[in-house]
Amino acid sequence: MGQPSPAIQGDTFLRSPRATAADLGPGDVGVIGIGHELTKISRPGVAYGPAAIRAATHQVDWGGSEYAAPDHGNGFVDITTGRSFVYHREGVYDLGDVLVGPDLNVNRERIREAVGAIAKAGAMPMILGGDHYLTHPATTGVVDADPGKLAFLSLDMHMDLGNKVPEFGTHNGGTYLRRLIEDGSIDPARVVIFGTEPTVFREEWEFVQKHGIQVIPAKYVATHGVEATLKPALDKALDGADGLYATLDIDVGARSLVPGTGNQNGVIGLTPQQMVEVAEHVATRPLKGVDIVELSPPLDQSGATSGLCAVMLLRILRPRLYGPHPTLFSGTAAPNPADG
Numbered sequence: 001m002g003q004p005s006p007a008i009q010g011d012t013f014l015r016s017p018r019a020t021a022a023d024l025g026p027g028d029v030g031v032i033g034i035g036h037e038l039t040k041i042s043r044p045g046v047a048y049g050p051a052a053i054r055a056a057t058h059q060v061d062w063g064g065s066e067y068a069a070p071d072h073g074n075g076f077v078d079i080t081t082g083r084s085f086v087y088h089r090e091g092v093y094d095l096g097d098v099l100v101g102p103d104l105n106v107n108r109e110r111i112r113e114a115v116g117a118i119a120k121a122g123a124m125p126m127i128l129g130g131d132h133y134l135t136h137p138a139t140t141g142v143v144d145a146d147p148g149k150l151a152f153l154s155l156d157m158h159m160d161l162g163n164k165v166p167e168f169g170t171h172n173g174g175t176y177l178r179r180l181i182e183d184g185s186i187d188p189a190r191v192v193i194f195g196t197e198p199t200v201f202r203e204e205w206e207f208v209q210k211h212g213i214q215v216i217p218a219k220y221v222a223t224h225g226v227e228a229t230l231k232p233a234l235d236k237a238l239d240g241a242d243g244l245y246a247t248l249d250i251d252v253g254a255r256s257l258v259p260g261t262g263n264q265n266g267v268i269g270l271t272p273q274q275m276v277e278v279a280e281h282v283a284t285r286p287l288k289g290v291d292i293v294e295l296s297p298p299l300d301q302s303g304a305t306s307g308l309c310a311v312m313l314l315r316i317l318r319p320r321l322y323g324p325h326p327t328l329f330s331g332t333a334a335p336n337p338a339d340g
């Protein structure tokens with residue numbers, strides 16, 4: 001029990017090598033799928049998330065050529081920064097999926113153990129969900145490996161601070177963050193919830209105020225931008241912390257733009273561009289673990305949402321994939337008309 005299955009549906013994440021936690025070392029990234037769906041009460045299909053995200057990593061940005069043909073020409077340039085790079089992929093491994101069954105308590109231990117094994121190897125777990133239930137055991141696995149001060153970012157239209165829901169009791173996708181705080185896994189003063197809808201349960205808002213949690217509604221992000229709202233919040237959460245865990249619930253996106261989610265996400269919400277900017281910001285922080293949850297491939301007929309998941313995760317990996325590298329150099333950025 002607790003060992004990831006070697007079976008992977010389709011190809012691996014980013015066509016990276018298959019491995020077990022025992023193969024990983026410090027600085028590596030251990031990708032693991034958790035197609036958990038047991039605490040869904042709205043829209044089904046998140047069990048298929050891991051396979052869809054893996055497949056989408058083969059078809060992002062340059063129609064896949066950036067990843068399929070690492071030796072393409074003389075490399076690439078990000079024309080917004082002038083930064084040139086060539087592609088390399090060392091240190092990213094795919095560990096397959098955690099086997100999940102009908103018993104929530106068994107699943108909780110399996111997920112905690114599998115994610116903890118990656119973190120104990122010194123590697124960063126990158127988790128492909130699955131429903132938001134998985135974030136409680138995944139985070140406790142990271143805390144098991146390194147019981148330091150962990151800051152926590154939740155990108156989510158919901159706060160997930162409920163105490164209990166009638167269908168599933170105390171442990172589910174709508175209560176996981178409250179459980180992490182109440183069991184002492186994370187300090188609420190180090191929690192940032194980013195991109196919420198403006199209307200929330202009063203019980204949850206009272207919990208936020210009592211515990212000093214930072215909450216940034218999507219409306220403020222729309223007005224002020226990602227960087228201006230996220231940076232100061234994470235600066236505060238990370239002050240004196242040892243690292244950051246980020247959970248990326250894609251239901252934070254507007255339903256009109258991000259249709260393939262296992263939740264009834266809001267008609268308005270963050271845009272894909274804003275979600276990718278969050279990922280790019282997260283990439284600059286000392287990340288100890290990341291998960292992406294609530295992708296429902298059956299509801300994502302165009303592949304837009306699985307593609308967005310892949311881009312977000314690859315942006316988080318970009319500093320690792322592209323550098324430091326001996327062939328990195330600086331070039332010339334495209335002029336920005338806003339600079340005059």
Ligand SMILES: [Mn+2]
Pocket residue numbers: 156157158249251252263
């Ligand atoms: Mn959510």
